[in-house]
Amino acid sequence: MPISTAQCGDVELAYETFGDPANPAVVLVMGLATQMIGWPDGFCSLLVDAGFHVVRFDNRDIGLSTHLHEAGVPDLSGLLVGKPLESAPYTLGDMADDTLGLLDALELERVHLVGASMGGMIVQEFALRHPERLLSLTSIMSTPSVAIGPPTADAMSALFIPPPDCAEAAAARSVAVYRVIGSPGYPLDEAGLAERGKESFRRSNDPAGVARQLAAIQLAADRSERLRGLAVPTLVLHGESDPLVQPDGGRATAAAVPGARRVTFPGMGHDLPEALWPQFVAEIRALATAAARG
Incomplete structure (x- = not known):
């Protein structure tokens, strides 16, 4: 599908749509450092087959959407040694309002x-602001707080693998990251990861x-108490072997709402194994059906 753009407040978001616009809309929000192509075409097609109109988009500061170059670069070096971040150019709330x-x-x-990963945090914030x-x-x-289900040391280190300077280096980095945070119970699609990189x-x-996005995550307040007042049909999906947002994050989200x-x-880590796509889609469709019945 052709890439389109929409002005959303101070930023322009690039997006794509799939399926019949007359069908109920599913809007997909991706995570840290990941463009909308992190929602694979095949996954989007399964959602279309399940009766949805699908929208995926690049968050601010990633892909073809607006990059806030003038906001500078946060110093994230202290995160590897447990030093808290002091400020961020924008918040997850700002990103939720982009989605609005x-x-x-x-x-x-x-x-x-x-929403997946950071996208899960954004959609939680969206639900609190615009139910x-x-x-x-x-x-x-995902998780309601970076303090719940925090990354393992190896997973955090994977986020700080030096950025690529060419397409081949990007391919190698993508594979290296997902060797650490991917799903140990499923084959790692290294060729697919390399091409996506x-x-x-x-x-x-x-x-x-990416640094600005990570800063927004790190400075976000715990949403747990606010989520206890949410009256929106909610589904929480999580891998039992996730090293980046450990399973306590999913448990806390579900317990709060x-x-x-x-x-x-x-066997699922911090990715979307193709073998599980039918189950993900079936769960989302079941939630949508239950919501439609009130």
């Missing part, structure tokens, strides 16, 4: 919102933008 702007631009009154715009909420491999580099390479359904997957 996209819904407004696309004239989507209410949607099924699905009237949601039909349902799905939080995948190259394509991401060709679309945009901005390590400073009244009536949330939590589904865990043995």
Whole structure:
């Protein structure tokens, strides 16, 4: 599908759509340092086959969306030794409001919102700010607080592998990262990861933008107490072998949201194994059906 853009407040977001616009909309929000192509075409196609109109987009500071170069580069070096970050150029709330702007631009009154990793944090914040715009909420491999289910030392180190300076280096880095944080119970698609790394580099390479996203994550307040008042049908999906957002993050999310359904997957790490796509889609469809029935 052709790439489109929408003005969302002070930023322009690049997005793609799949399927019939007359169908219920599923909006996919991706995580740290990951462009919208992190939602694979095949996964989007399965959602279309399940009866959804699918929207995926690049968050601010990634891919083809606006990059806030003037905001500078946060000093994240202390994170590896447990030193707290003092400031960030923007918040996860700002990113949630970007998402609202996209819904407004696309004239989507209410949607099924699905977020992975940082995207899960963004959709949680969206639900707290704009619950009237949601039909349902799905939080995948995420957490209500960076203090809950924090990364293992190896997973945190993987985030700080030096950024690439060419497409081939981007391919190698992508594979190296997912060898650490990927799913030990499923084959690692190294060829697919390498190609996605190259394509991401060709679309945009901005390590400073990734640093700004990470700063927003690190300074976000714990959402647990606020989530206890949420009245949106909610699904929590999490891998039982996730080293980047450990399973306590998913448990805490589900425990905080009244009536949330939590589904865990043995052998799943911090990625979206293709073998599990049908189960993810079935769970999202079941949630949507239950939400439609009230």
